[in-house]
Amino acid sequence: MRNVSIMMLGIAVLLGVFAVVGVRALILNSSKQAAEVQAIQPVEMPNIVVANTSMDFGAEITADMLREIPWAAADRPEGSFQSIGEILAGEGRVVLRAIAPGQLVLSENISGLGERATLSQFISQDMRAVSIRINEVSGAAGFILPGDYVDVLLTVDANNDPRQAATHVILQNVRVLAMDQSAEGRQGGATVARVATLEVGIEDGQRIALASSVGSISLALRNVVSAVQGIGTPVRTIRFNDLEPNQPEEEITESLAPRDSEYTMMVVTRELESSNERVIRDETEGASPRGLGVSIDGAP
Numbered sequence: 001m002r003n004v005s006i007m008m009l010g011i012a013v014l015l016g017v018f019a020v021v022g023v024r025a026l027i028l029n030s031s032k033q034a035a036e037v038q039a040i041q042p043v044e045m046p047n048i049v050v051a052n053t054s055m056d057f058g059a060e061i062t063a064d065m066l067r068e069i070p071w072a073a074a075d076r077p078e079g080s081f082q083s084i085g086e087i088l089a090g091e092g093r094v095v096l097r098a099i100a101p102g103q104l105v106l107s108e109n110i111s112g113l114g115e116r117a118t119l120s121q122f123i124s125q126d127m128r129a130v131s132i133r134i135n136e137v138s139g140a141a142g143f144i145l146p147g148d149y150v151d152v153l154l155t156v157d158a159n160n161d162p163r164q165a166a167t168h169v170i171l172q173n174v175r176v177l178a179m180d181q182s183a184e185g186r187q188g189g190a191t192v193a194r195v196a197t198l199e200v201g202i203e204d205g206q207r208i209a210l211a212s213s214v215g216s217i218s219l220a221l222r223n224v225v226s227a228v229q230g231i232g233t234p235v236r237t238i239r240f241n242d243l244e245p246n247q248p249e250e251e252i253t254e255s256l257a258p259r260d261s262e263y264t265m266m267v268v269t270r271e272l273e274s275s276n277e278r279v280i281r282d283e284t285e286g287a288s289p290r291g292l293g294v295s296i297d298g299a300p
Contacts, residue, residue: 045070048104049081055099060092061110079107096122122177123199129177130205131197132217144196148176149222152198152208156215162240169235170207173222175199 048071055065066084081087087105097109123129132152144150152171158164179193196219200208211217265276 044073046073046076047071047082048076049084049087051099051101051103051105053101055095055105057095057098059095061087061095063088066105077104077106080104081107126201127199128202128205129197130200130208131195132208132212133194134196134217134219135194144176144179144193144219144221146176146178149173149224150176150196150198151220151222152211153218153220154211154215155218164240166237166239168237170211171200171204172232172235174204 047068049066049068051065052067053065055061059065063084066087068082068084071080087093087110094111095109096111099105099109120129151169152174153167154170155165155167158166175198176196177199178197180195198208208217267274267276
């Protein structure tokens with residue numbers, strides 16, 4: 001009986017070993033087959049359309065502006081095109097946002113079939129485009145370009161009295177949509193514009209309209225980092241008195257020298273000669289002038 005138990009235990013151990021070995025072989029075989037299949041089937045690389053040359057805002061798209069390159073299908077961005085013919089089919093398209101050479105051509109950056117480039121396609125949802133009149137001074141000497149961010153300043157001169165003038169910051173971190181009639185940001189050097197178009201909310205548009213009627217508006221160009229991060233700076237209204245430099249408090253030091261009011265004229269007699277002398281007045285009753293060691297009016 002005991003031998004039978006030992007035999008059954010040995011058989012069970014042997015079967016367990018065979019099961020482990022078999023499962024391990026099956027897993028290795030499956031992994032090998034998967035690797036072989038992956039090696040046989042290469043990654044799908046269909047074409048995608050990119051800009052062949054610089055494509056400026058408003059330009060009509062032609063075939064020589066585009067080219068096709070291989071691109072992994074799994075990494076295709078939404079709104080991309082597989083072929084140039086897909087873009088040029090039907091009526092012409094125009095560029096809505098400037099595209100650099102080698103950059104992907106996406107549907108959001110070009111118009112639909114037959115559409116023309118309009119400023120309204122640049123405006124974010126629930127925002128408005130408001131234009132204000134500027135000059136070379138209020139427009140930062142022409143260095144403000146579409147796509148930059150600015151602060152809007154209002155200067156009010158109440159009753160034409162400079163002493164009552166004040167400058168307020170009414171808006172911060174506002175995006176510039178266009179300068180004059182150009183919405184293209186890539187310009188050569190500074191260009192002085194007469195009108196700036198800003199992207200604002202409806203209430204901010206009302207503020208700008210009201211500010212234009214009560215004072216003069218200026219634009220302050222923001223640093224690109226603070227603009228991207230949306231950093232706002234605590235500000236206050238600057239008034240006429242703020243134009244005066246801060247004067248340090250002067251230390252009041254009393255002079256030890258006698259003042260003119262402390263002198264008086266007296267007749268001074270020295271031996272037999274008399275003369276008029278300027279001497280220090282002594283306010284003490286019955287006292288003689290201070291520091292005088294000579295006889296006065298003949299008195300010894």
